[in-house]
Amino acid sequence: MSAKRQRRAVRAMPAGPAGPPGRTGVLSGNMSIALIGNAFPPLVALFSGPILAQALGVQGRGEVAAATAPLALVVTLATFGIPEAVTWAVARAPHLARNAARRGLLLLTLAGLIAMAAVFASSSWLSGGSPVVAQLILVASLAIVPNLLVGVLRGVASATQSWRLVATERIVTSSLRLLVLIPFWLTGTLTPLVATLTVAVMPVCGAFVYIGRMRSLAPRATEVPRMARTSGLLGYGVRVWVGSLSGMLLSRIDQVLMTPLADTYQLGLYVVAVSVSELPLIINQAVRDVTFVTDAAESVDERLSASARISTFLCGLAGLALGVSMLWWLPFLFGEGFVDSLPVAAVLLAAVVLGTPGSIGGSGLSARGRPGLRSLSLTIACLVNIGLLVLLAPVLGAMGAALATLVGNLLSSNLNLYFLARSFGINPLTFYGLRRSDLATLGRFARRYTDKLARRIR
Template identity: 50%
Template sequence: MTTVVGNLAPAVAALAAAPILAQSLGVTGRGELAAATAPFLLAVTLATLGVPESATYAIARSRAVAARTTRRALAILAGAGAVAAVVVVLLAGVLAGGDPDLASLVMLGAAAIVPALAVGVLRATAAGLQAWGLVARERVTGAAVRLGAVAALAAAGALTPLTATVATAAAPVVAGLAYLPLRGRLGTGAVAPPLLGYGLRLWVGSLSGVLLARVDQVLMTPLAGAAALGLYVVAVNISEVPLVLSAAVRDVTFSADAAARDDARLTASARLSAAASAAVGLVVGVTMPAWVPVVFGAGFAASVPAAGLLVVAVVLGVPGSVAGAGLSARGHPGLRSASLAVAAVVNVVLVLLLVPAHGAIGAAAATLVGSLLSSNLNIWWLRRVAGVPMSAFYGVRRSDGRAAVRALRTVRRR
């Protein structure tokens, strides 16, 4: 339960902060915040080089290497983070669409890249030591600090793109203090194993997923302006409501299928999670014209069409997301990465073609195409390597009710 709370806290906090940011900053201000923080978030993810995962793996295999592995990982990512920060600073003017004030915010976010990477290493060390309480504490603290800072600044009338950028960049660093108790658990330690070999194999596979999720927000300001990005970010926030449920099902499916392969259970999970996400998405889609202007502000009513496309993208991508978990669980993570790579290339091309003329709608359409492509490629790969019919991932069967009961029992036990 501790781990579940830790995983859910950032998503819940982000959803809670979204209306506050939108109401306080307006369309353009919300876009400026996203333009300032998107390069920071993308750089932090790209600069990991797979080192945190490699550190977790090494420490989990032998706790004696924890101290030196942690120091080596910190040294590697300090260098990688410094390079990433310099690149972001050099590109700040381009990423800000030529706005010097916005470029300053982008550079401010870049200053937090190295500290955020350091926190990622400490999180990896804690995971390798099975210190899940510390991991959950860090995640909850980071979510609470960001949400609390945003709410307090808004209440004081001091929430601006600048202060919101500081809160967003500083929250994960402050949360890293949760790992202070690790100092007493590391000891002196044995010689640390190499980290980059194992880590880079994982990192290369995850790059496409990162690009698919982040690159549109990084490119939107130079292509269409901060106001278009402001509308798109709110549309993304709205579409994440049905995504929370499917993500939970995907994680449980991965664990269950890795333990014991079961095609019927896998496909039933895909169908049920898709049906549940569709039900949530339908409610969100039908009602959002009424509540979006109230919750986010009248200026964000224009985000509704883009949000509708993104909700459809999320719902239609659920079966393939579960299929991707099945591929990874059955020893074929590279095939899932290949699906994401193809989708990422198509998505970037469509963003470049559609966003300048169509703004948030163009970005949402590009995401929809990318989601459909990666989803169905995952299902196609699973048919090739495991013989699971593609049709088994769609629709609802009479037997799915019993599968739903079993899934709920599994989730409760976990």
Template identity: 60%
Template sequence: MTITLVGNLFPPVVALASGPILAQALGVAGRGEVAAATAPLGLAIALMTFGVPEAVSYAVARHPRLVRLAARNGALIVVLAGLLATAAVLLARPWLSGGDVGIQHLMAVASLAVLPTLLLGVLRGIASGLQLWALVAWEKVLASGLRLLVLVPLWLTDHLTPFTATVVLAAMPVMGALAYLVLPRRLPEAAPDDDGLASTKALTGYGLRLWIGTISGILLSRIDQTLMTPLSSAYELGLYVVAVNVSELPLVIHRAVRDVTFVTDAHRSEDARLAAAARISTLICAVVALGLGTTMAWWLPALFGADFAGAVPVAWLLLVAVLVSTPGSIAGAGLSARGRPGLRSLALVVACIVNIGLLVLLVPVWGAMGAAVATLVGYVISSALNEVLLGRLFGVRMRDFHGVRRSDLVTLRDYGRSLVRGVGRRLRPRRRSRA
């Protein structure tokens, strides 16, 4: 969990550091143009993975010696999907840009990163299946760190424009592939026979079963940024992007807890441990959200510029949405771990449909605040459905997912102590043995 946490922590920290740079250099309208250009990129990648990286990870985890076959077939699928996604983005530019020719040109540039980013997902799936978590973490660190290293010189030399910013934001994630240069040396020997688990048909079938829920969750959290420009304006999107970047900071810890909880509950289901993970994750997120919410009124405009002061109330509401979603997200991981991922997908689909409807109704009237309200309602629905379904099927009480117990504080204390001891052992100088 600590390795996963470090990997998850780096991208939002870099986003928070690079956010003021983009805001100060581009202004609200320019920042909105870049967000409008790159939002379809993220959406296309999410839509067109078809669950293949997860399917590759599953096949490799079950039979590591099938890794080469799984990699080859997975890459073939995502290449075809990537070409279709790139074409779709190019064709949809006139509508997604709200008719702005400049944004259309930026979207065309960003669309070139669709295919390599999808192929990177296959590499990530291989590393995850082989449990090479350090490589996965390094990918995130490299991609985020290199983005900041490129943005800073561009900003200092007055070369940071909507075009150069779009190129950096689209291309730097692909550079995370450098972390996997050592991957070929870590692969096991190839299997003499294929039992069908890593075939193209098997990977596609497994991936599609996961894809519905995955895509609904991503749409729930990202469709608002794609629809903001045609429904409102690039200015409102500029405010909303900043608010989203701030509000997602508490999710860094939660996602690490969720990912580890999924694996441990799949190995051995324990209701008490699952509920404790939900409570502890919510507690930590609440502390972080409280610190952000009570202070951002003065530091957010100072970091991003006075023009972004309007993002503060939007970020407040999004922080509430994050806290509401945390217990239900752990409950959804429990459903997937216990063999019922379709029910988690159902909850996300229902929430996504409601979210899109509210976006169409509220964003033209309230702009960024309307998108925040739609996000909050969608998160409430998905979280509640996950908890209800888990309780109905597996008898886990909803109230066990909420509040704080004495045992939760003890768990946090013990984890903190073990982490400090681990760091101390690494920092302690080693004694040289006498010859």
């Protein structure tokens, strides 16, 4: 379908930020559930972060970060976009869930084994020459395959609108991490090895949450269109994967390269700053995840731009509150040794908020069958980010990495909006600011949940 016909088809759909009233309630409910699920990992990090920082010190915290950063990076690198491809295929044709999931699991098992071998071979370089860190990297890499497979299960649950399961998985895995760390901390036996195992293994426990949902899926279809076959999943997935990889590099490559470019002390400061800046992402990720599924099923321009505006507004409020209050609570929770992470966290908070409009716009590109454009914007931003990181990190340390992230986020965000305008005729300016209709949407949302809370109290 040509871009002109796509624009006509989109404009022929129901107007308004979220479609009909009934659908508005479902959409806001899904976003609320996703918000709760996304909130738990960073909120738990506010408790587990100080535990790790005070028990291990800046040096030990940096060793754990150096050991687990390759795991997070490789789990994205080895997906080849398969979880997103499964989500997209199932969202468009729910009866293909079992077919798509089976192929996705097989593909990622093979990719995970290859990724483990790559990490084993590069552990000496990634550790910056430290034998202790190299051993921790090898331990963490054993969780690569299980983490990849959980991503497919999560993708199926998201595509079938099972947001409660997704939220439950995130709550369970993040809570387990805290519950495991506390006894070791209280008994003085929390070491970098224990912390690395906890961070790497706990996410795998989320697979048990999805067992019942997978069993209830419809039987495998006998006639499977290309989008749910191996070739279709790889075709869509690779286009998404380039962007996902670039996005992960944009947000994680700094932690991977900080040790060889600077040292583990700077990495320890940077990890704390990142954990603070990721709190506003709770809102953005919830809106982005639900927007991708709903826009894949039915594309509505105004709903997409309204989601971006509201998400940016809420992220901005959260970023402002955190930026002001962290002057008091960050040194108290993490220790005086981490005071130098305050200005780094401020820059990273700005990067998150300013990148929100284009993040939602990127979901729109992927949902409308143009994931390659989103990947292109992220790739360009990633290359710029890496170049700035190599230049600035050896000189400015953690602050240099934060400035590189800020530039990368701004670039990728606005490129996404540019590509939306070129492909679907959506004015980029509609993704910025706050409209009266947005305030009305927020008001309806607040009243709905106030009424629910009042009914539960009665």
